[in-house]
Amino acid sequence: MDKMPKWADVILTPLISLLLAMAISALVILAIGESPWLALKTMVDGALGSSYGWGFTLYYTTNFIFTGLAVAVAYHASLFNIGGEGQAAMGGLGVALVLLYLPLPHWILALPVAMAGAAMFGAAWALIPAWLQARRGSHIVITTIMFNFIAAALLNYVLVNLLRPVGSMDPASGRFPEATHLPKLSDIALGMGLEWGKNTPVNVTFIVAIIACLLVWLLIWRTRLGYEIRAFGRSEPGALYAGISPVRITVLAMLISGGLAGLMAINNVMGESERLVLNAVEGAGFIGIAVALMGRNHPLGVLLAALLFGFLYQGGGELALWTSIPRELIIVIQALVILFTGALDNMVRMPLERLFLSRRKRGAA
Amino acid sequence: MDFATAIQILDSAVRLMTPLLLACLAGLYSERSGVFDIGLEGKMLMAAFTAASVAYATGSASLGLVAGIGGSLALSLIHGAASITFMGNQLISGVAINFLASGLTVLLGQKIFGLGGRTPALSGDGRFGEITLPFADSLREVPVIGPIYAELISGHTILVYVAFAMVPLTWWVLARTRFGLRLRAVGENPASVDTAGVSVTRLRFAAIAICGVLCGIAGAYLATGLSAGFVKEMTAGRGFIALAALIFAKWRPWSALGATFLFGLLEAIANRYPNLDLGIVTIPSMFMNALPYILTVIILAGFVGRAIPPRAGGEPYVKER
Numbered sequence: 001m002d003k004m005p006k007w008a009d010v011i012l013t014p015l016i017s018l019l020l021a022m023a024i025s026a027l028v029i030l031a032i033g034e035s036p037w038l039a040l041k042t043m044v045d046g047a048l049g050s051s052y053g054w055g056f057t058l059y060y061t062t063n064f065i066f067t068g069l070a071v072a073v074a075y076h077a078s079l080f081n082i083g084g085e086g087q088a089a090m091g092g093l094g095v096a097l098v099l100l101y102l103p104l105p106h107w108i109l110a111l112p113v114a115m116a117g118a119a120m121f122g123a124a125w126a127l128i129p130a131w132l133q134a135r136r137g138s139h140i141v142i143t144t145i146m147f148n149f150i151a152a153a154l155l156n157y158v159l160v161n162l163l164r165p166v167g168s169m170d171p172a173s174g175r176f177p178e179a180t181h182l183p184k185l186s187d188i189a190l191g192m193g194l195e196w197g198k199n200t201p202v203n204v205t206f207i208v209a210i211i212a213c214l215l216v217w218l219l220i221w222r223t224r225l226g227y228e229i230r231a232f233g234r235s236e237p238g239a240l241y242a243g244i245s246p247v248r249i250t251v252l253a254m255l256i257s258g259g260l261a262g263l264m265a266i267n268n269v270m271g272e273s274e275r276l277v278l279n280a281v282e283g284a285g286f287i288g289i290a291v292a293l294m295g296r297n298h299p300l301g302v303l304l305a306a307l308l309f310g311f312l313y314q315g316g317g318e319l320a321l322w323t324s325i326p327r328e329l330i331i332v333i334q335a336l337v338i339l340f341t342g343a344l345d346n347m348v349r350m351p352l353e354r355l356f357l358s359r360r361k362r363g364a365a
Numbered sequence: 366m367d368f369a370t371a372i373q374i375l376d377s378a379v380r381l382m383t384p385l386l387l388a389c390l391a392g393l394y395s396e397r398s399g400v401f402d403i404g405l406e407g408k409m410l411m412a413a414f415t416a417a418s419v420a421y422a423t424g425s426a427s428l429g430l431v432a433g434i435g436g437s438l439a440l441s442l443i444h445g446a447a448s449i450t451f452m453g454n455q456l457i458s459g460v461a462i463n464f465l466a467s468g469l470t471v472l473l474g475q476k477i478f479g480l481g482g483r484t485p486a487l488s489g490d491g492r493f494g495e496i497t498l499p500f501a502d503s504l505r506e507v508p509v510i511g512p513i514y515a516e517l518i519s520g521h522t523i524l525v526y527v528a529f530a531m532v533p534l535t536w537w538v539l540a541r542t543r544f545g546l547r548l549r550a551v552g553e554n555p556a557s558v559d560t561a562g563v564s565v566t567r568l569r570f571a572a573i574a575i576c577g578v579l580c581g582i583a584g585a586y587l588a589t590g591l592s593a594g595f596v597k598e599m600t601a602g603r604g605f606i607a608l609a610a611l612i613f614a615k616w617r618p619w620s621a622l623g624a625t626f627l628f629g630l631l632e633a634i635a636n637r638y639p640n641l642d643l644g645i646v647t648i649p650s651m652f653m654n655a656l657p658y659i660l661t662v663i664i665l666a667g668f669v670g671r672a673i674p675p676r677a678g679g680e681p682y683v684k685e686r
Contacts, residue, residue, distance in 0.1 A: 028469070032476040080456055128662075138665035139674065141456050142612060145403065145605055146658040146665075153655035161649065289460060326475045326482070331468030335461045343447035343458035350451075 004356045014294060014301075014341055016348045021336035028332055034325050046318025047311045055186060055200020056317075060284075061310030062202065062267045065209040067288025068306050069216050070261035072297040076220055077253035078233040083129060083144025084261040085285025086151030087122040091262025092269040093155060094121030096163065096276035099176040110180035111204070114270050115263060122262015123255040125151060130254030134247040140254075148285070159278055173276040182271045203271040212260065213299040219256070220299075229253050261285060283331075287313075290334050293342040309334070368509075372516050374633050379521065380591060381636075382629025383528045384409065384583040384600075388607035389614065389621045390535050391579035397539065397616055398572030399552040399677040400448055403459035404440065405580055406604025407466035412437040412584025414470040417484040417595035418477065420491040426589045429491070430524075433588070434581030440466060441577030449569050452681035463604075471597055482597035484588075493522035493590045524586040531579070535618040548572055552675035555682040565682045583607075609661035616675065628657045 026036035047057045067084045074081035081087075094117035104110035129143035156171065163173040182203045189196035220226040232239040232249040240246060268280055287309055294308065295301025316330035340348070388405045395402040415436030420429025440462050447458035471482035478484055501519035504511045539545040547568055551558045555565045587603075588595045606628055613627075614620035634641065635653035 028472065032472060080454075082456070082460065132662070132666050136665070136667045138662075138667070141403065142608070143662055143665055146609065146662050149602060149605065149658045150655050150662075153651040153658075157649055157651040160651075286460070286464070289457070293457065324475075326471055328468045328471035328475075328482070331464050332472060333468075335464030335468055338457060338464065339443070339447065339461035343453035343455075343461055344451055346451040346453055 004353055008352060008356060010296060010298075010301075013345070013348050013352060014296060016352075017340040017345065018294065018337065020348070021333065021340045024336050025329070025333045029325065029329070032325070034323060039319060039323065039325060039329075042319055042322050043311070043315025046322070047314040051195075051197040052200055053314060053318075055197030055202045056314040057307070057310045058185070058206055059200065059202040059267070059272065059310075060313040061306045062206045062209045063264050063284040064287050064291045064306035064309045064313075065213060065303060066264035066267070067261050067285050068291030068295060068302040069212060069288075069299065070257045070259075071288045071292035072295065072299070072302055073216060073220070073229075073260060074253055074257040075292060075297045076226075076233045077229045077249055078236075079130075079133070079250065079253060079257075080141050081126065081144055081254065081257045081261075082141050082289065083126060083147050083258075083285070084288045085281055085283070086144070086148035087125045087258040087261035088264040088281045088285050089151045089155050090125040091118035091122040091265035092276050092280050093158065094118045094262060095265045095269045096173050096176075099180050099270065100163070100173060104177070104180055107180055107182050110270075111182065111208075111266065114180070114266050115208070118262045118265040118269075119259035120262070122265075123259040125262070126254040126258025127251065130251045130258075133254075134250040152279075155276075156278065159276065163276065171278045175275050176270065180270065181274065182266075184271075201272040203267070205267040205271045208263075208266065210303070212263065213303050216260070217299040225252065261288070287334060290338045290341075294337055369512070372512050374630070374637055376517050376520075377633040377636065378626065378630040379517065379525065380629075381632045382625045383521075383525045384587050384591070384603055385607045385610055385625040385628055386528045386622065387524075387531065387579050387583035387586065388604055389610045389625050390531050390618065391576040391583065392608055392611045393535065393614075393616055393618060393621060394548070394572045394579070395576040396611065396678055397552045397675055398548050398569050399555060399675055399680065399682070400444075400569055400573060401455040401459065401679045402444065402573075402576060403456055403608060404444055404462035404466075404604075405576075405607050406600050406602065407459075407463035408437040408440045408577060408580035409584040409587065409604050410463075410470055410598070410600045411440055411466040412581040413588035413599055414466075414474060414484070414584075414595045416581075416585035417487065417588035418474075420487055420589050421484055421594070424490050426487075426491055426493045426585075429589050430582065430585045433585030434578050437581035437584060438574065438577035441573050441580075445570050445573045448681060449566055449573070452683065455679055455681075467598065470595070474595065474597070484595040487589060487593045491589065492593055493524055493586070495520045495522055496526070522586070522590040524582060524590050527582065528586075529622075532618050532622045539618065544571075549675075552677055555677050556685075559682070559684060565684075569682075606657050609657050612661055612674075613664050615673070627660075631656050 029036040029039050047053045067088060070084050071081055095114045098114050098117035104113060125147060129140050129147055132138040132143055133140040159171040164171060165174040185202045186197040186200055228244045228249055232244055232246060236246055264284060269276055291302055291305040291309055294305035312330050312333055316327050319325045319329060320327040388409055392402050392405050412433035416429040416433030419432035420426050444458050444462055447453040448455040474482045474484060498519035501515045505515040539549060547558060547563055551565055551568045559565050587599060610621060610624040610628055613624040631653055635650045639650040641648040
């Protein structure tokens with residue numbers, strides 16, 4: 001018997017957790033002598049108050065949708081993929097190699113090829129930890145952490161020693177060809193006669209991200225593989241008994257997860273910077289953890305949570321610009337969201353369950 | 366490479382391994398009791414910040430150390446509440462603690478000192494001074510042993526010696542005391558400890574507290590021993606290298622000494638020779654920096670001796686009713 005109605009489980013608990021995280025964030029802002037109300041107003045104005053703000057918010061949202069979906073897919077197989085950061089970084093390398101060395105005449109052609117490159121490199125980076133977990137029993141959390149660092153060192157090496165154009169000082173690749181430039185949403189809006197989000201980085205990748213949400217939903221709840229992933233995640237012995245191969249599911253789930261994290265690169269590397277720079281991921285891989293936890297590993301939840309974090313990220317930038325609150329406030333909020341929706345979930349859930357249980361008893365009597 | 370250079374590299378390795386060793390032993394207590402801790406990095410960072418701030422304000426490195434331990438313990442307590450009391454996911458809690466430390470240190474640092482997250486540079490008594498062991502100067506001229514004693518063994522801060530002393534102490538506590546036996550048991554089979562009438566919760570909280578104290582010393586050493594003040598993100602992944610060392614050492618104290626020395630040595634060599642020329646191949650510093658992680662993955666893969674974690678690690682203990 002369920003202890004709580006479904007809506008309380010899916011909506012009420014994350015919402016209370018979020019409120020707790022926000023309340024403590026407000027206390028932190030008070031503690032550093034600033035006004036939480038003013039901070040919120042600055043963030044809302046800066047991130048949602050104009051089409052310019054929205055352009056940035058949606059750009060960050062796109063990143064977080066990919067990394068959030070990556071964590072969510074792995075989580076359904078009860079694998080905690082903490083390596084989104086490294087997988088997204090490797091995805092960037094895949095995008096850069098494809099765009100720098102393949103002659104692609106138009107973005108419509110370049111986009112799917114770059115997506116394939118990004119997904120393949122991201123998936124490849126998840127493959128080794130997955131295989132080690134499945135075959136050798138090495139803990140996937142530790143191996144994916146290690147792979148984040150290895151990816152950072154590898155990218156550092158590749159950018160400094162191999163991809164850096166002759167004569168350039170900063171560790172970055174050359175510019176991608178002009179023909180592979182992805183249309184910005186502002187360009188599309190202008191084509192329809194609307195002035196929206198001028199000079200903002202949000203591009204067609206946003207639409208790809210929405211489609212990815214839909215596809216992940218179909219995968220997890222409407223396909224045989226998705227069923228196997230969920231069954232394996234719920235109970236490994238149960239899945240084994242039903243003839244599901246743990247090795248196959250672990251590897252497949254991590255490949256999809258790594259591929260999704262890698263796909264983020266078409267937004268930040270191909271869509272925004274149009275060259276591969278050092279540390280291009282900027283922590284989006286880790287924010288994916290918060291997004292997946294907040295969104296309860298459901299694609300719709302991930303979409304909404306990514307939007308929330310996109311807002312926080314852009315709003316945080318505005319805070320640093322207009323007030324004396326440093327950008328790092330966002331990291332604190334992110335930490336609190338992870339803490340309350342992830343680790344301290346039971347702190348909210350237990351009293352709620354008790355509340356609903358006592359109400360049901362009274363109703364039955 | 367001559368003898369003097371070798372001594373210098375080894376000396377630098379000893380300095381660099383100290384925070385790794387302390388954090389590694391911290392993780393050892395926590396994980397042997399069955400609580401995974403990937404928040405070593407965050408605890409060290411928080412400790413480095415509180416230690417540097419208090420050392421600057423009071424001019425005393427010792428008070429800084431106390432503050433460092435306090436800062437780290439506060440985060441330990443959060444980890445304990447989440448993973449023991451509320452039976453939450455220990456890994457997620459660790460991730461949250463790392464971010465919390467990373468954000469709070471800059472936020473508070475900017476508020477207090479206004480230097481973009483740094484603390485002002487420490488000098489004089491605000492740092493732990495180097496201790497010259499007896500006869501170090503008079504023995505310096507003795508060939509071979511002289512330089513080893515004077516340069517390598519003498520002339521470190523007190524915290525370095527504390528770290529090294531922690532190794533036999535940890536071995537003794539784990540292997541020879543009642544507390545150690547129970548600690549190991551609670552990491553392997555908490556139900557049996559519970560049946561014997563010992564509180565699992567209390568044992569695990571004790572382990573987490575020891576972990577917090579050791580991480581606090583590690584962070585204080587970073588900010589007031591190794592360097593002079595706190596810099597944003599100054600732990601730079603050391604908590605994760607310590608975690609790697611812990612696995613490398615298969616959760617054993619003496620092996621932890623070896624593993625952290627190896628990783629400290631790698632860092633020292635990478636610092637001294639950014640591009641190591643071995644005649645046939647030139648090894649870039651990035652490879653040296655990534656080597657601890659690569660080695661850990663190889664160890665985890667079980668190709669070179671298997672690393673088996675404590676059996677109850679990562680599982681919250683639910684008492685039967």
